[in-house]
Amino acid sequence: MENMQRLYPIGIQTFSKIREGNYLYIDKTEYVYRMTHFASNYMFLSRPRRFGKSLLTSTLHSYFSGCKELFKGLAIEKLETEWTEYPVLHFDMSTAKHAGKDELISELERKLAAYERIYSRNEEDIYINQRLQGLIERAYKQTGKQVVVLIDEYDAPLLDVVHERENLDVLRNIMRNFYSPLKACDPYLRYVFLTGITKFSQLSIFSELNNIKNISMDKTYAAICGISEEEIRTQMKEDVNWFADGLRITPEEVLAKLKENYDGYHFTYPSPDIYNPFSLMNAFTDREFKSYWFGSGTPTYLIKMLKKFDVAPSEIGEIHADVTSFDAPTETMTNITPLLYQSGYITIKDYDEELEIYTLDIPNREVRVGLMKSLLPNYTGSSAQEAITTMAYFSRDIRNGDMDTALRRLQTFLSTVPYCDNTKYEGHYQQMLYVIFSLLGYYVDVEVRTPRGRVDMVLRTNTTLYVMELKLDKDASSAMEQINLKDYPERFALCGLPVVKVAVSFDCDRGTISDWKIVGNI
Structure with missing residues (x-):
């Protein structure tokens, strides 16, 4: 076990790179098959940062590109028989963060230009919405196959200005305009998948696209991102043993420590226990139980909002709310709960079916300690x-x-x-x-x-x-x-x-x- 050379995909969000590089991949392909065969052709998933949304989107990209060899040995290999190759338009909006009006338009044009080099461009298509519509239509005509559109972190350009009404309206109109052809292009589309932190209806971007199925709180997809306890005990069993050997403790002691620090997430109820994948991969790499997820991004905006809403540290956890309270639009929120939930600082812990009330709390020790470290200077x-x-x-x-x-x-x-x-x-x-x-x-x-x-x-x-x-x-x-x-x-x-x-x-x-x-x- 000491000589085990397992590679963990820290920071790697490209499915093909993980598979070709022999990195650990927690098999989520059964979900991919289910998403693409038994549900709506327009789907949306919300999860906190670093929870595997981008990897899932990349997996869909490889699947729709017909890359059968990348899925060898995975669950979908026994389910899929056709492996049809479709034209895929994959847009990662995380590159458009911290952008003003001109920078945002320029970034969207750059993304379109990359695909226009493949499917050409009609010179009469001037604006970004015209260019996206023309791109989808030409990809369909040139390949004879319907087009797949994948949009990762659709809301990234707006999160920084969600409480700045003037800037939000300007950037939101740009994004709404960019996405607007998706409804008109329905005959040419095989599948549309979007990810983000805020629910798509909250930012009023897709007001015309009313056929998106939101699977964020769908029990069927509770473990689609993150790593479940069952997956750790089965797909990572040897990793746990190796971890335990290195620390000279038992595998059960390792599992208990991992659970205390990185478990506790639930995005619906009931739900299996979900571990933070970013923290988990780092912990196995280092064979240490450190604060990884919280340390990967200083929550300055969160601290600012806690002050704005006058939220005491002791009030962050043990919140009781109905779903409209914690899944509400962040731009018009009257308390901190939606931001805390959507950002992953609190999660679902219980649900009262009779009252339809959820209990929300801090998921684990890593988040609790990280939050308190950030708040401590305010009190000392x-x-x-x-x-x-x-x-x-x-x-x-x-x-x-x-x-x-x-x-x-x-x-x-x-x-x-x-x-x-x-x-x-x-x-x-x-x-x-x-x-x-x-x-x-x-x-x-x-x-x-x-x-x-x-x-x-x-x-x-x-x-x-x-x-x-x-x-x-x-x-x-x-x-x-x-x-x-x-x-x-x-x-x-x-x-x-x-x-x-x-x-x-x-x-x-x-x-x-x-x-x-x-x-x-x-």
């Missing part, structure tokens, strides 16, 4: 790296059951960092501790109901449950009195862990902890 007023270093030592203190040293360390750290906004608000410190404890990977909750009131914060480690009361500009004794008066620990008597009461007082002028009291083993 320091650089992310400085804060993370301090948190590493803080984590060790908590792990050792030494809350006193942990609070002393935090007091010193907060005393040395620059001024931070909102330090005169008690909720600021509550959310700061929530972010810190979440970073450590422990269960933490705020405003926990008890028969006699609400506990400011509950922290559960592997060995201890901490019941915490926070006060601003009052001594810690008053916080401890409140814990004792309302007998908060009684609510947690059956948790199976020692319960420790922690009263913490913050000084708003100094922006740090003033004093604290700890009473243990209740």
Whole structure:
């Protein structure tokens, strides 16, 4: 196993390159056959970034190009008998990100020109919609076969300006114009497939094309992108054993770690557990459990929107909503939920059939820790790296059951960092501790109901449950009195862990902890 030379397709989104290069390919070709034989000829799929949308589109490209040899040994080999070659027009719109009006038109013209060199161009076709329509018609006439149109990341040119009404309208009109021939060209089209992050109806681009089947929440296609637990246990069984040998742990321990860090995605309900494929491939390559997906793109826009909608870190998870709430147009959203869901920061965790209400939450440890790392500087007023270093030592203190040293360390750290906004608000410190404890990977909750009131914060480690009361500009004794008066620990008597009461007082002028009291083993 140590000599195993498995190649993992990190960053490779071209099906032919993966197959010809002998990279690991998780077989999704049964879905490809089903998509192209039993459903609408116009289909749309929404998934978060780096979830395999582009690879799926590339797989369709190879399939419709009749590349039978690339599918040898895969599920579709036993299903397909014809392997007809169709003309394929494949447009990757991710190259049109961060573009203004002129740049966007120029990029679309460049994409059309590449196919016009194959199927020629009618000089009377001036505008991009005319050129696309003429291209489809000529490809059909020249080959005698209907045309396949694949559009990957159809919404990429619009995502950066989705909340800039003036710019959005201009760019949206360009894209609407570009896509408009798809309806008129229906007689010449064999298949149309689009991918994106936002649902196609949300950006009002395809208002005339009303026959697109959206398979994003179709149970049949729940595992079409990403990697399911079954696929890991079957198609990656040897990889798991190799991973385990390298770390000198059991395969089941590897699977548990992978599940904790990268699993937890569901795009419908019920759904198999779906793992983030980008993170999974990186983890197997490095044989380490690092933060890969979150680290691959700084969510500056997300952090900005969290501030705009005044969303506290503790409010990001455990959201209850009907489908219209989290799958709503992001351009007119009145809360952060649609953006969080479509971007992959929260996912479906449960569904109440009677009420038709979904429960949405952060999918896994990788996303939770990544989010909290990004939010931490907002609460400590320091650089992310400085804060993370301090948190590493803080984590060790908590792990050792030494809350006193942990609070002393935090007091010193907060005393040395620059001024931070909102330090005169008690909720600021509550959310700061929530972010810190979440970073450590422990269960933490705020405003926990008890028969006699609400506990400011509950922290559960592997060995201890901490019941915490926070006060601003009052001594810690008053916080401890409140814990004792309302007998908060009684609510947690059956948790199976020692319960420790922690009263913490913050000084708003100094922006740090003033004093604290700890009473243990209740």
